Amino acid sequence: MKKYLFTSESVTEGHPDKLCDFISDTILDECLKQDIDSRVAVETFASKNKIVIAGQITTKAKLDIEKIVRNKIKEIGYDNERTDIDYRTCSIDINIEKQSSDIAMGVDIGGAGDQGMMYGYACNETPELMPFAAITASKLAKRLTEVRKNGIIPYLRPDGKTQITVEYENYIPKRIDTILISNQHVDGINMEQMKQDIIEKVIKPTIDEKYLDENTKYYVNPTGRFVIGGPLGDTGLTGRKIIVDTYGGYARHGGGAFSGKDPSKVDRSAAYMLRHIAKNIVANGLAQKCEIQIAYGIGMDKPISISVETFGTATIPEDEIIKKIENNFDLTPNGIIEYLGLKKPIYAETTNYGHFGKENLPWEKIIKII
Numbered sequence: 001m002k003k004y005l006f007t008s009e010s011v012t013e014g015h016p017d018k019l020c021d022f023i024s025d026t027i028l029d030e031c032l033k034q035d036i037d038s039r040v041a042v043e044t045f046a047s048k049n050k051i052v053i054a055g056q057i058t059t060k061a062k063l064d065i066e067k068i069v070r071n072k073i074k075e076i077g078y079d080n081e082r083t084d085i086d087y088r089t090c091s092i093d094i095n096i097e098k099q100s101s102d103i104a105m106g107v108d109i110g111g112a113g114d115q116g117m118m119y120g121y122a123c124n125e126t127p128e129l130m131p132f133a134a135i136t137a138s139k140l141a142k143r144l145t146e147v148r149k150n151g152i153i154p155y156l157r158p159d160g161k162t163q164i165t166v167e168y169e170n171y172i173p174k175r176i177d178t179i180l181i182s183n184q185h186v187d188g189i190n191m192e193q194m195k196q197d198i199i200e201k202v203i204k205p206t207i208d209e210k211y212l213d214e215n216t217k218y219y220v221n222p223t224g225r226f227v228i229g230g231p232l233g234d235t236g237l238t239g240r241k242i243i244v245d246t247y248g249g250y251a252r253h254g255g256g257a258f259s260g261k262d263p264s265k266v267d268r269s270a271a272y273m274l275r276h277i278a279k280n281i282v283a284n285g286l287a288q289k290c291e292i293q294i295a296y297g298i299g300m301d302k303p304i305s306i307s308v309e310t311f312g313t314a315t316i317p318e319d320e321i322i323k324k325i326e327n328n329f330d331l332t333p334n335g336i337i338e339y340l341g342l343k344k345p346i347y348a349e350t351t352n353y354g355h356f357g358k359e360n361l362p363w364e365k366i367i368k369i370i
Helices: 016-034 065-076 101-107 132-149 191-206 266-283 318-328 333-340
Strands: 003-011 039-047 050-058 091-097 116-123 156-169 172-185 217-220 289-296 305-309
Touching: 003 132, 016 039, 016 050, 016 065, 050 065, 065 091, 116 266, 132 156, 132 172, 132 191, 172 191, 191 217, 266 289, 266 333, 305 318
Parallel strands: 050 091, 172 217
Antiparallel strands: 003 156, 039 050, 116 289, 156 172, 289 305
């Protein structure tokens, strides 16, 4: 019997990197609302009481970027520059240009917007067909935001992180060994009371009690204080939470970030498509675990390579799975965009608590593979 521990983390929407992802994805959505053919690659940087927006946008949309930025900071709940950032007083610098003509000439004919490799993954550990540690960490982070915004734990501030260590036996999650939660709070809070509130109002309503036992360890704000947070406590940047966004480190990652990129960028669209395919390989009983890699060349419409790894769990040979992928799915950039409906303004929905495992997103749909 093989026993081992595996750890994944997640962050709340107020984490400075996620603040930046959310702003970038909201700008993308606003472009697509007005012009479905918008080309967008937007980065957001946050530090102290300042936001910088930079990148390339080619669109017919009329954008008030400053208004978008202030509205998103307010929506997250940041209103204090002494402890994090204030949507009313923060300075905003904008440096936007059009997409490079060298890139556009490849994308205009249906080619990939960049070269690189992407991964998709699924497993049968959870109903969402996601790794248990990753999906649980995301659910805890989402719950932290809910209890803050709904006044259940009113002294919490927007910045926060969760971390889950799961004990496996024979590759099956059996119990949670450790739960670590760090969340920003207003000054003067009793740490022991905060720990009890987090356990009773965040952890217990989120995690099935069968995974918790007398040996499960709970750590809440182990430094003892987390008043200064958000961009004042640490800088934020679009695209720095790529493992949080995907599979919590349980599967490989091609390295390309998602947020702020329109679907012609295969870093995003192909990763979504591969998640869809991997999930349906598992859902159709072709494997218990499935990881798919694909590679593209910039300006090229067909993949350079496709590989499948099922970790010894496949019910048919892996080369037959690859044939089914090739026969069932159009993996050109335009084919992916059309199949998943990726020109719709859906991207702010994806920003927080993982891009995968949310049943309302098109790449999570279960289909029959023949």
